[in-house]
Amino acid sequence: METLLTSLENNIYTITINRPDKMNALNAQVIADLRTAMQHVYDSEEVRGVIITGAGAKAFIAGADIAEFADFNAKEGRLMAANGHAVFNMIENCPKPVIAAVNGFALGGGCELAMACHVRIAAENAKFGQPEVNLGIIPGYGGTQRFVQYIGKGKALELMMTTDMISATEAHTLGLVNHVVAPEALMTKAADMLAKIFTKGPLAIARVIACVNAHFEAQQGGFEREIKEFANSFDSTDFKEGTTAFVEKRKANFTGK
Numbered sequence: 001m002e003t004l005l006t007s008l009e010n011n012i013y014t015i016t017i018n019r020p021d022k023m024n025a026l027n028a029q030v031i032a033d034l035r036t037a038m039q040h041v042y043d044s045e046e047v048r049g050v051i052i053t054g055a056g057a058k059a060f061i062a063g064a065d066i067a068e069f070a071d072f073n074a075k076e077g078r079l080m081a082a083n084g085h086a087v088f089n090m091i092e093n094c095p096k097p098v099i100a101a102v103n104g105f106a107l108g109g110g111c112e113l114a115m116a117c118h119v120r121i122a123a124e125n126a127k128f129g130q131p132e133v134n135l136g137i138i139p140g141y142g143g144t145q146r147f148v149q150y151i152g153k154g155k156a157l158e159l160m161m162t163t164d165m166i167s168a169t170e171a172h173t174l175g176l177v178n179h180v181v182a183p184e185a186l187m188t189k190a191a192d193m194l195a196k197i198f199t200k201g202p203l204a205i206a207r208v209i210a211c212v213n214a215h216f217e218a219q220q221g222g223f224e225r226e227i228k229e230f231a232n233s234f235d236s237t238d239f240k241e242g243t244t245a246f247v248e249k250r251k252a253n254f255t256g257k
């Protein structure tokens with residue numbers, strides 16, 4: 001796959017998003033490759049668990065690829081969100097355990113991808129945030145829903161509206177992250193957790209995942225609403241201003257139009 005590195009060891013399929021010069025930003029190709037990789041996870045008997053991480057020491061994933069979607073219209077925005085939701089739902093509903101090994105910035109779609117995984121282990125240098133409103137858009141890969149599920153409504157609203165980033169330690173305190181470890185211990189910690197889970201009944205593990213996800217089924221309408229509002233935000237002048245400002249490396253001047 002063009003944008004992913006994959007390996008299989010001890011029944012663990014490791015998926016590494018491999019665009020380190022772009023902070024592993026999620027473009028359409030990464031989303032397509034992730035879909036292929038996750039289909040392999042579903043189909044392969046050898047794969048019993050998954051670790052998702054980012055290439056390089058700086059970023060897990062710094063969000064969706066801003067340069068790619070900067071001139072999208074609402075229709076393209078809707079398709080982008082729908083494609084992302086489909087893949088992230090494959091991760092969340094995977095009957096085999098999926099762990100995010102968060103090795104640096106997990107912003108926007110990166111934080112959202114980590115939240116779609118069953119467990120998050122963060123390196124001490126990891127940082128989390130949902131900075132989309134800086135661009136005049138909203139989280140579009142499930143963030144408005146899953147952030148609330150993990151950290152509660154008040155803190156989720158604060159972080160999505162201020163775009164403040166939180167450290168790995170704060171993310172742990174808030175319940176977003178399961179464990180915080182030294183960067184060099186990250187992959188071992190994730191592999192050790194999977195090795196422990198592999199000693200349990202695989203069918204029982206799949207049932208636990210399905211039942212926990214079922215707890216949130218009544219709230220599926222929020223995900224649909226997010227796709228719609230994400231798409232609508234592409235029609236605004238603020239979206240043009242926000243993305244142009246990012247590309248030009250300056251502060252955005254929003255007008256509310």
Ligand code: COA
Nearest residue numbers: 021022023025062063064065066067105107108109131132
């Ligand atoms: N989309 C596209 N490109 C991105 C990106 C993204 N989400 N995040 C980082 N990049 C690119 C930068 O444009 C830069 O490319 P360049 O070298 O061609 O100019 C490269 O990755 C390195 O990023 P840079 O900003 O120079 O690194 P930094 O250490 O100064 O800052 C971040 C790191 C993560 C704080 C900063 O890149 C950032 O704020 N990224 C955007 C986060 C965001 O808004 N995500 C939500 C998108 S919906």
